[in-house]
Amino acid sequence: MAANRGREHWGSGFGFLMAAIGSAVGLGNMWRFSYLTAENGGAAFVFLYILMLFLVGGPVLIAELAIGRGAARGPIQALGFYGGRRWKILGLVFVSAGFLIASYYSVIAGWTLRYGLEAIFVGFDPKPAQHFGEVSTGLDALAWHLVFMAGSLWIVNNGISSGIERTSIIVMPMLFVVVCALALYAATLPGSGPGYQYYLEPDFSGLFSRKVLSEAAGQAFFSLSLGMGAMLTYASYLDRTSNLPVQGGIIAFSDFAIAFVAGLVVFPLLFALNLSEDVTASTLGALFITLPKAFLELGIAGRIVGTLFFGALVVGALTSLISLLEVVVASLSDVFTLDRRQATLWTGGAAALLGTPAALNIAALDAMDQVATNVLLMGGGLALAIFTGWVMKEPELELIAGSKRYRILKVWVPLLRYVVPVILAFIMWGSVPKALKAVAALF
Numbered sequence: 001m002a003a004n005r006g007r008e009h010w011g012s013g014f015g016f017l018m019a020a021i022g023s024a025v026g027l028g029n030m031w032r033f034s035y036l037t038a039e040n041g042g043a044a045f046v047f048l049y050i051l052m053l054f055l056v057g058g059p060v061l062i063a064e065l066a067i068g069r070g071a072a073r074g075p076i077q078a079l080g081f082y083g084g085r086r087w088k089i090l091g092l093v094f095v096s097a098g099f100l101i102a103s104y105y106s107v108i109a110g111w112t113l114r115y116g117l118e119a120i121f122v123g124f125d126p127k128p129a130q131h132f133g134e135v136s137t138g139l140d141a142l143a144w145h146l147v148f149m150a151g152s153l154w155i156v157n158n159g160i161s162s163g164i165e166r167t168s169i170i171v172m173p174m175l176f177v178v179v180c181a182l183a184l185y186a187a188t189l190p191g192s193g194p195g196y197q198y199y200l201e202p203d204f205s206g207l208f209s210r211k212v213l214s215e216a217a218g219q220a221f222f223s224l225s226l227g228m229g230a231m232l233t234y235a236s237y238l239d240r241t242s243n244l245p246v247q248g249g250i251i252a253f254s255d256f257a258i259a260f261v262a263g264l265v266v267f268p269l270l271f272a273l274n275l276s277e278d279v280t281a282s283t284l285g286a287l288f289i290t291l292p293k294a295f296l297e298l299g300i301a302g303r304i305v306g307t308l309f310f311g312a313l314v315v316g317a318l319t320s321l322i323s324l325l326e327v328v329v330a331s332l333s334d335v336f337t338l339d340r341r342q343a344t345l346w347t348g349g350a351a352a353l354l355g356t357p358a359a360l361n362i363a364a365l366d367a368m369d370q371v372a373t374n375v376l377l378m379g380g381g382l383a384l385a386i387f388t389g390w391v392m393k394e395p396e397l398e399l400i401a402g403s404k405r406y407r408i409l410k411v412w413v414p415l416l417r418y419v420v421p422v423i424l425a426f427i428m429w430g431s432v433p434k435a436l437k438a439v440a441a442l443f
């Protein structure tokens with residue numbers, strides 16, 4: 001295909017998988033999934049999450065992979081390629097969402113880097129809550145945001161196979177091993193038992209309320225990096241022999257598995273150290289305040305465990321941020337025919353700037369997150385499902401290139417046509433006003 005000429009490619013299918021799983025596994029896995037699970041019904045929530053993966057996340061993931069690989073371009077050009085000029089606007093929404101998420105995600109990533117380095121060199125602060133207050137906003141936060149952003153841009157600038165792929169192949173297997181080892185360690189701590197119970201004890205009451213449904217679907221979207229063209233962009237560097245349904249399955253399963261195992265680290269650890277009271281603290285607070293408290297109490301073992309834990313967070317954040325940046329870089333290169341270096345510089349400069357309010361004001365960070373996840377990702381996913389299900393001609397044809405005719409293909413288009421839009425519209429009905437309120441509160 002002409003569109004493919006001269007385009008970079010992944011060095012191997014394994015490299016693509018590591019990069020895509022790297023995009024998926026991030027801050028959303030290491031704490032948010034297990035926190036939502038514990039809050040919303042334990043194993044019952046896990047069941048609902050898996051259901052959402054099959055009904056909503058999986059079909060949209062596969063749609064992104066098929067469109068990206070078929071068009072071999074970034075989101076704006078890819079949607080234009082299949083749907084005509086009008087649909088380029090959706091591509092533009094994707095790129096804007098990627099850009100917005102990249103800018104505040106890098107701020108949180110900066111905190112994780114600082115915590116990781118502190119764990120190695122100075123140990124955890126004896127006053128974790130106060131310390132988090134100092135770290136999370138202000139000029140310090142800005143500086144760490146810029147450092148993290150610069151490192152990520154450097155990787156993106158090195159290109160698909162020698163930058164993103166090489167990094168992912170090295171760090172992702174390390175992340176798997178570390179998270180599993182930490183879960184085993186947590187299991188050996190006396191008193192960890194009730195942690196498992198708190199995390200997973202099933203409670204089906206309220207499972208199908210709008211709130212819980214939207215938490216499950218929202219988490220599936222955010223965690224799989226869907227609704228903003230990250231997977232689409234990564235798939236645009238694939239060749240047509242790759243088996244998309246199988247690769248999609250591996251990505252979704254690995255993402256879920258890491259999130260699940262991370263919960264087996266966090267809760268047993270907190271319960272073993274009698275910190276269960278603090279668990280209901282705000283999402284981020286628990287990650288950056290309660291866990292460091294636990295590491296502090298564990299003494300020297302805590303330094304090691306804490307370093308590994310924050311190291312895993314840094315890796316997760318890094319491989320996610322580079323995918324967010326790549327969406328923008330790929331689109332700038334496509335649309336303005338810039339070379340990679342120029343596109344990376346523009347993207348990085350602008351994202352660093354947009355991240356500044358998030359670094360200086362945590363309410364701004366929260367509002368950006370609400371708008372990105374509740375409005376842009378969900379809306380993007382909804383529009384993409386409608387596009388693939390109703391507008392694109394014979395999307396199955398792209399999907400079966402390189403794969404067998406799986407039975408699942410029979411349900412893929414009907415899910416995109418009827419199920420995904422209904423579920424997402426139902427959820428957005430409740431979540432969009434909430435996001436708008438967070439924005440209004442800023443002014």
Ligand code: PFF
Pocket residue numbers: 023024025026027028029098101222223224225226228230231320321323324
């Ligand atoms: N999937 C990432 C996480 O779970 O932390 C976040 C993310 C990365 C969202 C990349 C969207 C994206 F394009």
